[in-house]
Amino acid sequence: MRQRAISAALFVPILLIVLAVAGPVLAIFITIVAGLAAVEVFRLLRSAGYGTFAALGTALTVVIVLDAAFPDTLEGSGTLLVAVGVVLIGVASFTKIEPRDGLNAWTATVFGAIYASLLGFILRLGHAAPPVDGAPLAVLGPERGWIILLI
Numbered sequence: 649m650r651q652r653a654i655s656a657a658l659f660v661p662i663l664l665i666v667l668a669v670a671g672p673v674l675a676i677f678i679t680i681v682a683g684l685a686a687v688e689v690f691r692l693l694r695s696a697g698y699g700t701f702a703a704l705g706t707a708l709t710v711v712i713v714l715d716a717a718f719p720d721t722l723e724g725s726g727t728l729l730v731a732v733g734v735v736l737i738g739v740a741s742f743t744k745i746e747p748r749d750g751l752n753a754w755t756a757t758v759f760g761a762i763y764a765s766l767l768g769f770i771l772r773l774g775h776a777a778p779p780v781d782g783a784p785l786a787v788l789g790p791e792r793g794w795i796i797l798l799i
Contacts, residue, residue: 659681662677663677663799667792667795667796668792670774670789670791670792672717674771674774674791674795675714675717675771678713678717678767678768678770678771679710679713679714679717681767682709682710682713682764682765682767682768683706683709683710683713685709685764685767686702686705686706686709686710686760686761686764686765687702687706689705689760689763689764690702690705690706690757690760693756693759693760698752698753698756699744699749699752699753699756700753700756700757700760701737701740701741701753701757702757702760704733704736704737704740704757704761705737705757705758705760705761705764706761706764708729708730708733708736708737708761708762708765709760709761709762709764709765711729711733712726712729712730712733712761712762712765712768713765713767713768713771715729715768716768716769716771716772716775717768717771719772719775719776730762733758733761734758737754737757737758737761738754740753740754740757741753741754741757770795770798773794773795773798774790774791774792774794774795775791777790777791777793777794778790780793780794785797
């Protein structure tokens with residue numbers, strides 16, 4: 649509990665500063681946080697006894713979040729990135745001698761990567777947010793207003 653309070657005391661002011669600037673700084677910040685979340689997820693999975701491909705999973709997380717930062721670049725690219733990531737991690741699982749270990753590593757890595765990449769929703773919300781006219785947060789604009797409401 650103490651560690652969570654310290655983390656909140658550290659990250660909330662940084663997040664508020666990033667929200668004040670918004671734009672690409674917000675995308676970079678969320679990408680870094682998602683990368684750190686992926687590292688933590690893979691550490692927890694490893695301590696629970698699951699073999700993972702942490703580097704591949706963390707890379708997939710970061711790429712999915714970056715895709716959320718640029719939603720207009722290619723329609724449906726998030727789905728395509730997840731599919732490519734699942735296949736690449738599946739190929740990496742062939743390096744395990746025991747098939748059961750390969751399957752466990754594959755599923756644990758895909759789960760960890762997609763779970764941590766859900767932080768990209770914050771960026772998608774900022775891009776797709778409707779105007780908040782008449783609301784107390786309307787002065788911040790839809791991107792920052794909805795993200796603060798989410799937090």
